[in-house]
Amino acid sequence: MSRINLVDPVSATGASAELLGEIRSAFGVAPNMFRAVANSPAALASMWGSFGALGKGRLGAKLGEQIAVAVADRNDCHYCLAAHTALGRKAGATAEEMTAAQHGKSADPKTAAALTFAQKLVEARGQVSDVDVRTLRDAGFDDEDVVEIIAHVALNLFTNYINVALAVPVDFPGVKLVREAA
Template sequence: MNSRVPLVSATDAPAGSRALLDAVHGAFATTPNMFRVVANSPAALQAMWGFFGALGGGAIPARLGEQIAVAVADRNGCDYCLAAHTALGRKAGASAAEMSAAQAGESADPATAAALRFALELIGQRGQVGDADVAALRAAGFGDGQIVEILAQVALNLFTNYVNIAFATPVDFPAVKLRSAA
């Protein structure tokens, strides 16, 4: 399947996207197709890359961020993000079994399980969570900053899921089978 918008490279991208695509390439040793799609808009690429960078330096460990990403991707039916974040989760130290469980919104670790439940509740309720949902995260050991970052991880992954689903971005990571139908 072809992408619904062009996959641009650092040589044919708008001028405002070229340096960012070089940074993406430097981080991944390749330029994933998702970034090549988003690079059609320098503003969108700057927003996405900045969002990844900011959360990468946050209080939520990369492993948990990737587990949240696969849960969100599976819930939204995003093949691209499921494949990408499964690979990134493995690089962040999660086992294949942990990533598969996260895809279903599950974890043997109580804190991770609480974060995944909250992430999926945010999606299912379109942000309309209640006091008990936030209290469950606090009870699992998350502080207020971490709770905000869990929501930010969900928001970033909604952005990337929608990009890849809407524009039919060709998957360039090892494929992972979706568990749920979007």
């Protein structure tokens, strides 16, 4: 049970109603996470705007979703792990690629570098080294990409914290966290 009211898109008003309408158009429904965040129109606008902006970024949807599951697993966020695994599959990732991403792994060296960096960023709370950034560059990422990877991590920290702190009910097919599967 959620620790916060899940705003009903049908009875929502103002900016939250407008944004929930956009979200329903994109997903076919208003997922519970967005319904929880809709309690604050400003927070919902921030979250939805960030998803939209990063969705148009250079990294692509598949890598964005792989980063999301790597971050979700580190933060024990069942909701985001389930949602981003489903979205990653829609973006063209295989089930095996999404499972590997939970572990911060990929058969593609460039993707592996991004996932390793994302996990390090979370674990070290941003305190990465020159070597960590240079490793991304050596894998083929430029400054724009590095900043975009960090933006994906930051957005996913926001969504993880919302879902974990507020116990938002998962409304996507469940996926086991790496630590649970071990």
